[in-house]
Amino acid sequence: MNKPSSLPAVLLTALATVLVVGAAGWGAVAAGWLHLGATAPGSRDNELETTVGKKGGNFVCEVTVSTPQGKLNSEPKVYADVMVVGLEPEAKSGWYQGEYTISESRKGALRMEGSKAFVSRPAMFERFGQMITQEEFTLDLNDGTFVQTLTFKDGTRRHMLKGVCAKFAKAPFK
Numbered sequence: 001m002n003k004p005s006s007l008p009a010v011l012l013t014a015l016a017t018v019l020v021v022g023a024a025g026w027g028a029v030a031a032g033w034l035h036l037g038a039t040a041p042g043s044r045d046n047e048l049e050t051t052v053g054k055k056g057g058n059f060v061c062e063v064t065v066s067t068p069q070g071k072l073n074s075e076p077k078v079y080a081d082v083m084v085v086g087l088e089p090e091a092k093s094g095w096y097q098g099e100y101t102i103s104e105s106r107k108g109a110l111r112m113e114g115s116k117a118f119v120s121r122p123a124m125f126e127r128f129g130q131m132i133t134q135e136e137f138t139l140d141l142n143d144g145t146f147v148q149t150l151t152f153k154d155g156t157r158r159h160m161l162k163g164v165c166a167k168f169a170k171a172p173f174k
Helices: 007-031 044-052
Strands: 057-068 076-088 093-096 108-113 116-127 130-140 145-152 157-167
Touching: 057 145, 076 130, 093 108, 093 116, 093 130, 108 130
Parallel strands: none
Antiparallel strands: 057 076, 057 157, 076 093, 108 116, 116 130, 130 145, 145 157
């Protein structure tokens, strides 16, 4: 007496399992729970690089402010702050919500060097007992590093703000 073969049942079960796992995987990718490829769409590097493009973009930055209390060589007041930075490549300009000269209404000139954005603006005002001749900030689009620098009439430069930025998302959050 021959026993019936279990091979068709095993193959049918394997095929059903592959179909169920494939459908679940496709659903996870479609829902955004699973990302395929070298750089996931939600990763920091991809987020910063693709945000700038031709249109530019806005970034939210967490910074540490280090401002002298009187003269430039006085003890600095150090505190944390949050601000928005904007880059506008088509207009070749940029700005940040700072307390010096580069603002949305008084933008600085933008130039790119690789993945680093440089925004600068000539200045002519006195602060900390010295004349400020230029303000500049940099935003590294690879890691989000933000640094704001003032240049004084005597040629000295001082970093006033340092921090890290990420893409600014407006509602609806997709």
